[in-house]
Amino acid sequence: MLSREQQGLNWLLQWFDPRGRSIGGLAFILNRITALGLVLYLYLHLYYLRQLTMGPQVWNAFIDSAENSPWIGIGELFVIAGGLIHGLNGLRIALNSFNIAVPYQKQLFYGLFTLALIGIAFFAVHMFGA
Amino acid sequence: MSKPHAIVIGAGFTGVAIAHDLALRGFEVTVVERGPIANGTSGRTHGLLHSGGRYAVKDQESAIECIEENTILRKIVPDVIEPNGGMFVAVEESDLEYREEFIAGCEACHIPIEEITPQEALRLEPHLNPKVITAFLVPDGTFDPLRLALAFAATAKSNGAVFHLFTDVVGMVLDGNGNVLGVKVWDRANDERYEIRGDIVVNATGAWVGQITKMAHGHVPITPTPGVMVAYGHRFVQRAINRLVRPSDGDIVLPQRRMAVVGTTSFSVDDVDYIPIIRDQVQMMLERGTKLIPELGTAKVRGIYMATRPLIGSSGPGRSISRTFKAYDHKDLDNIDGLVTITGGKATTCRAMAEKTVDIVCEKLGISAPCTTKEVPLISYRRFYVD
Amino acid sequence: MSDEKWTVTFIIHRQKGPDSQPHFDEFTIEIHPEEFVLDGVEYIWAYKDRSLVFRHACHHTTCGACGMRVNGVEKLACMTKIADVTQDGGKIKLEPLRNFPIVGDLVVDLGPLYRKMHEVHAPEVIPLCASPWEGEGIKPPQETPKREDGEEYIRLPDCIECGLCVSACPTAASDAEYLGPAVLAAIHIQGIDENPDLLALADSREGVWRCHSAYECSAVCPSNVDPAWRIMDLRKQIIARRLKFKK
Incomplete structure (x- = not known):
């Protein structure tokens, strides 16, 4: 009920500061962080795809360097993590918005977050294992 | 002729009911309260x-x-x-x-x-x-204790009463003969000190009336x-x-x-x-x-x-003292003009307490204005915050 | 019950007037662990610092005046036991509610909330049948006793307009126009079927669609209003209307 001018940067702090937040608030923070991460990934993705327009040599060179860099793999795992957490939490919020399972939103978050963690572990093993 | 100016000390049930009554009878009203509305006995009533x-x-x-x-x-x-x-x-x-x-x-x-x-x-x-x-x-x-007080305060405010909350009365403005001309106050929310002068000061501070009358060198049995x-x-x-x-x-x-x-x-x-x-x-x-x-x-x-x-009263165990109220003109009590004290009573009787007090104020100032608070419905308590 | 008192340090947000620089003051007092945070604040005002300003009235959760942040979480100070928020020799940090204009120290101006509650004509007293029994969440009571004259009992509604939900809501933090949890709950209780003006408000840009499902409002609500559930139920009702499930 305060205007942006009155709030200053307080609103930003309230969006991301986990202190004193309940499970619902922590899920809200995670959703914002993963969303920002996915948006950042989308722009990086488009930026590198641009190299397709520069001919096959440029693209092949980029693919070679990407395959040799461990950072790309770690980055991809972050994308997978972000996608799973954001997507599954989105499912929870969508269900809740039809007033389904609102009294169980905490349990729903625990369950779906566990599912996301299992998924992340699966992909981590698949990508980096043995 | 400009409106007579009454200063009410205290925004418990009695204070806000007095402010409402005074405003209806054509007074310019200033209420000074050291905390928020109904923070003392009034807020903590049984209801x-x-x-x-x-x-x-x-x-x-x-x-x-x-x-x-x-x-x-x-x-x-x-x-x-x-x-x-x-x-x-x-x-x-x-x-x-x-x-x-x-x-x-x-x-x-x-x-x-x-x-x-x-x-x-x-x-x-x-x-x-x-x-x-x-x-x-x-x-x-x-x-609802707070909202009963707010309803009186909201109605008083809509009729022109001004509320100074979080403002302590720290002294009296006295003339050479010891009569009360106004109050010295301390706005604690903004840490500012100033004086308010009026034609009459009404002490509606309930259990705290003694502290206020002392500032005017008066007394009241409580x-x-x-x-x-x-x-x-x-x-x-x-x-x-x-x-x-x-x-x-x-x-x-x-x-x-x-x-x-x-x-x-x-x-x-x-x-x-x-x-x-x-x-x-x-x-x-x-x-x-x-x-x-x-x-x-x-x-x-x-x-x-x-x-x-x-x-x-000032003696006997609490249960034996009457729950009725009493308004005192300090001219009669201590030969101090410009100060009226009201105390005693119950939340249920706050409107009657106000009527009696404002009757005394009107008589003192030679004003003839009948009390209408029995008939005038109060506006929503929320309007205290909605200008 | 033991009479042993605890030594507790209150760290209190201080600010004189809306425009001055805030700082924190520390007060160490002896207090019984079964007493409430509000008792500690009143003690500090009575004996340590007369300049402290704070809101309070009923001291038993019926008025909603004493909302503040206790160790970073929105609470009614009158029902928050010392023992539940600190330990002997510990600290309690007190700050004013967020997302409202500061009046001074621990006091904010709840005017914006009261104005919005006024706009949606939230009822001041409601029939008993419109309020749930204890322990049954937000379902209406199975059986409402009638008075001897056949009329229904009426009672004060659950929402005490304390502002805790608005302070805890991250959406309210970034959008001054958002109706907010308490106001949307007041719309839900009255019903959008019966109140076309409220339907328009709830189904507006600053209505139910603005909520971002942090559920903090229901987590801090001291009075069983459960605004988050009510917002989600409003969404369901509005979607059903759009899909013509409902006329």
Whole structure:
């Protein structure tokens, strides 16, 4: 009920500061962080795809360097993590918005977050294992 | 001719009702309150809109005031009242000794009562002690303390009254003869000090009237008498349940939102700014309350608080002092002009207290303006914040 | 019950007027662990620092005046036991509610909330049947006893307009126009079927669609209003209307 001018940067702090937040608030923070991460990934993705327009040599060179860099793999795992957490939490919020399972939103978050963690572990093993 | 300017000290029930009355009678009104609205005794009241039944035997003056004002408040400020009635119940054979006196007292004070059977009482209030022997229905009610005060304040404000909250009166502005010309105040929210001058200062500070009159070198007889209230987190009853006995400790259980509030006690103190919670009294509230509502102890305690009644007079134990009110012109009391003090009374009678006080103010200033607060409905309490 | 008192340090947000620089003051007092945070604040005002300003009235959760942040979480100070928020020798940090204009120290101006509650004509007293029994969440009571004259009992509503939900809501933090949890709950209780003006408000840009499902409002609500559930139920009702499930 305060205007942006009155709030200053307080609103930003309230969006991301986990202190004193309940499970619902922590899920809200995670959703914002993963969303920002996915948006950042989308722009990086488009930026590198641009190299397709520069001919096959440029693209092949980029693919070679990407395959040799461990950072790309770690980055991809972050994308997978972000996608799973954001997507599954989105499912929870969508269900809740039809007033389904609102009294169980905490349990729903625990369950779906566990599912996301299992998924992340699966992909981590698949990508980096043995 | 410009409007006469009245300064009201205190924004408890009495202060806001006086501000409302003064504003209706054409005064320019300034209210000075050291905290927010109703932060002292008023906020911490039990919330019982008295039918007068409680005082019908021993304190009929107060009982008659209560039944009259009860009827008026229901009419002028229905938004903050649960008009569900009240019940006086006898739960032990000894309670029946009071029955005849109670019936006679209520009749003398014109309080409408109806005796009902124990079965009927238990049907209406299923959580009541099943040992109930007899019960009377009375026109009690329950009110929301803060919002009752806010409704008066909102109406006063809409009629031009100005409220200075979080502003302490730290001294009096006196003329050479010791008469009061205004007040020296300290705005604690902004840490500013200034003076307000007016034609009359009304001291409506309840249990704190002595501190204000002292600043003007006057005096007023007052006995601050605190009592404890305990709020349990379950609405066991839908109406005010009173024990059919002479007013005693822990003999009333009230519904308040989702709670049941048990009260109260009565003892004397000197320092009224901070009353520590007395654990033994809390325990006593549970024991006494359980006699009316056996399941009381199964609910969690949600709040415990002490409120200090401003009883007039200066001697005798609290229960023996009348609950009526008194307005003093300090010209008569201490030969100090410009200061009127009102104290005593009950939340239920705040409108009548204001009427009496403003009558004195008008007489002092030679103003003839009739009181209209009996008829004028109050506006929504929210309008205090909606300009 | 033991009479032993604890030594507790209150760290209190201080600010004189809306435009001055805030700072924190520390007060160490002896207090019984079964007493409430509000008792500690009143004690500090009575004996340590008379300049402290704070809101309070009923001291038993019926008025909603004493909302503040206790160790970073929105609470009614009158029902928050010392023992539940600190330990002997510990600290309690007190700050004013967020997302409201500061008046001074621990006091904010709840005017914006009261104005919005006024706009949606939130009822001041409601029939008992419109309020749930204890322990049954937000379902209406199975059986509402009638008064002897056949009329229904009425009671004060659950929402005490304390502002805790608005302070805890991250959406309210970034959008001054958002109706907010308490106001949307007040719309839900009255019903959008019966109140076309409220339907328009709830189904507006600053209505139910603005909520971002942090559920903090229901987590801090001291009075069983459960605004988050009510907002989600409003969404369901509005979607059903759009899909013509409902006329």
